[in-house]
Amino acid sequence: MKITYSVIAPIFNEKENLPDLHRRIADVMESTGEAWELILVDDGSTDGSTDLIRELAEKDKRVRPIIFARNFGHQIAITAGWDYARGDAVVIIDADLQDPPELILEMAKKWREGYEVVYAVRTEREGESWFKLWTASLFYRLIYRITDVKIPLDTGDFRLMDRKVVNVLRQMRERHRFPRGMSAWVGFKQIGVEYKRAARLAGETKYPFRKMFRLALNAVTGFSYFPLQVATFFGFISAGLAILAMPVVIYLRVSGSQAFFGQATTLLAVLFLGGVQLICLGILGEYVGRLYDEAKGRPLYIVRDAPEE
Numbered sequence: 001m002k003i004t005y006s007v008i009a010p011i012f013n014e015k016e017n018l019p020d021l022h023r024r025i026a027d028v029m030e031s032t033g034e035a036w037e038l039i040l041v042d043d044g045s046t047d048g049s050t051d052l053i054r055e056l057a058e059k060d061k062r063v064r065p066i067i068f069a070r071n072f073g074h075q076i077a078i079t080a081g082w083d084y085a086r087g088d089a090v091v092i093i094d095a096d097l098q099d100p101p102e103l104i105l106e107m108a109k110k111w112r113e114g115y116e117v118v119y120a121v122r123t124e125r126e127g128e129s130w131f132k133l134w135t136a137s138l139f140y141r142l143i144y145r146i147t148d149v150k151i152p153l154d155t156g157d158f159r160l161m162d163r164k165v166v167n168v169l170r171q172m173r174e175r176h177r178f179p180r181g182m183s184a185w186v187g188f189k190q191i192g193v194e195y196k197r198a199a200r201l202a203g204e205t206k207y208p209f210r211k212m213f214r215l216a217l218n219a220v221t222g223f224s225y226f227p228l229q230v231a232t233f234f235g236f237i238s239a240g241l242a243i244l245a246m247p248v249v250i251y252l253r254v255s256g257s258q259a260f261f262g263q264a265t266t267l268l269a270v271l272f273l274g275g276v277q278l279i280c281l282g283i284l285g286e287y288v289g290r291l292y293d294e295a296k297g298r299p300l301y302i303v304r305d306a307p308e309e
């Protein structure tokens with residue numbers, strides 16, 4: 001049977017949300033009157049979500065489970081979804097129902113009009129801490145400024161993509177991924193639809209600060225050389241300052257001034273430049289580490305159970 005819609009939901013310990021997720025997506029997708037599938041990617045859950053996913057798939061043949069051998073992270077789970085999806089349009093949605101499944105209908109309408117990527121733009125967010133809101137907002141704006149692709153502001157991974165786009169994305173096997181950046185990078189006809197982001201239905205965020213920070217690093221390193229160029233910038237600034245200061249210091253010394261006597265200035269200069277150099281080395285390390293990961297060429301994810309066919 002020809003599948004029109006594939007809906008991908010990455011699952012990491014979402015036991016309480018799964019029944020509602022399945023019900024609401026089934027309701028929405030049934031109303032389209034077209035064939036659809038729901039791909040549930042179990043990203044190494046430890047709370048029994050895995051069994052629940054298997055049960056759902058047992059009862060409803062439209063549910064296709066992909067069970068990972070361990071936790072690989074949200075972005076990799078999305079990638080597995082792309083790999084297994086069979087639909088003409090592929091939707092990514094969070095499992096905690098922060099993204100309303102009903103919006104898929106609006107996205108589908110845009111897709112029928114000929115848009116190839118329809119992303120959801122958050123106009124409001126409910127039930128999230130000011131810290132998360134503030135860091136998220138800062139993050140989107142920073143990425144927008146320093147990366148080479150214009151990733152739309154305030155969009156998450158919730159989006160519908162045409163088969164053509166997914167086929168391109170499937171060829172991009174980079175390990176440290178930033179899916180919303182990748183889907184902006186490929187081009188095609190893109191448009192946003194607005195929505196109000198709800199609070200999590202149940203459970204806690206699976207994105208602690210540590211994971212958010214890693215994602216931000218992936219976004220920056222994956223789409224920009226800006227951090228590497230900062231080193232050049234600092235190099236020119238400090239070399240320039242030194243060149244300007246040299247005649248001044250020589251003059252002061254010759255004229256008998258005591259202004260640059262003592263160790264304090266030397267110590268400060270050494271500490272400052274030493275710090276800058278170490279930071280630049282660290283930045284270089286981020287890129288080199290990623291290069292090394294790519295060179296190893298390990299599989300992006302390991303599936304314990306893949307859907308049949």
Ligand code: UDP
Binds near residue numbers: 074
């Ligand atoms: N998720 C995942 N693997 C992870 C972390 C999260 O598959 O290591 C899933 C999670 O189950 C949810 C989606 O990614 O479906 C978004 O996570 P979450 O809602 O915790 O992020 P937030 O909305 O707080 O940014």
Ligand code: MG
Binds near residue numbers: 094098
């Ligand atoms: Mg969430």
